[in-house]
Amino acid sequence: MKFLNKTLPILSILIYIISVSQIAFKTGYMGEIRIYYSYEVLLVGGISFLGGGIPETFVWSANFWYLLSLFFTKNKKYKEAIIFSIIATLISISFMLWKEVLWSESGSTASILSLEIGYFLWVISMIILLVNSILLFYKLKGYI
Numbered sequence: 001m002k003f004l005n006k007t008l009p010i011l012s013i014l015i016y017i018i019s020v021s022q023i024a025f026k027t028g029y030m031g032e033i034r035i036y037y038s039y040e041v042l043l044v045g046g047i048s049f050l051g052g053g054i055p056e057t058f059v060w061s062a063n064f065w066y067l068l069s070l071f072f073t074k075n076k077k078y079k080e081a082i083i084f085s086i087i088a089t090l091i092s093i094s095f096m097l098w099k100e101v102l103w104s105e106s107g108s109t110a111s112i113l114s115l116e117i118g119y120f121l122w123v124i125s126m127i128i129l130l131v132n133s134i135l136l137f138y139k140l141k142g143y144i
Contacts, residue, residue: 008132009073016066016125022118029103029110038118051105059098062091066126069133078137085130092123 024038045060065088072081096115103110138144 005136008128008135009070012125012128012132013070015121015128019118019121019125022121023116024118024122025101025115026113027101027103027110028113029108033113034110038122048102051102052107053102055098056102059091059095062088062126065091066129069129073129073133073136076136076140078133078140081133082130082137085126085133089123089126089130092126095119 020038020042022038024036024041027034027036041060042063045056045063047057048060049057065084069081069084069088072078072084098112100109100111102108135144
């Protein structure tokens with residue numbers, strides 16, 4: 001049980017922290033390539049709606065759902081943790097379907113050229129927390 005209660009959530013948090021130090025994705029606009037670091041996306045994503053980036057803010061909200069899931073996992077409310085983990089995971093994975101992102105406040109968009117290691121580590125951290133929450137829930141119910 002200690003593995004589920006402590007090790008997996010800590011692993012998830014460590015992978016999340018590592019993801020923040022990595023490149024999240026690369027875009028191209030009119031011949032210019034821009035690299036987005038995960039820490040930039042984390043810091044600015046929550047206010048991107050101010051420049052018209054409502055879909056970008058929606059994807060950024062996966063961070064909020066992830067934190068809620070951590071909170072409920074710590075407080076042994078595994079059903080709630082599962083719900084918030086599912087939301088966080090689905091939102092984070094949905095970014096894989098995107099073809100472009102907001103480039104400027106004028107509404108210009110840039111093509112997503114590639115998703116990078118920071119993005120994939122971010123998603124993995126959420127998947128680990130989801131799996132952990134499900135296992136803890138079933139452990140509590142006596143199924144495993």
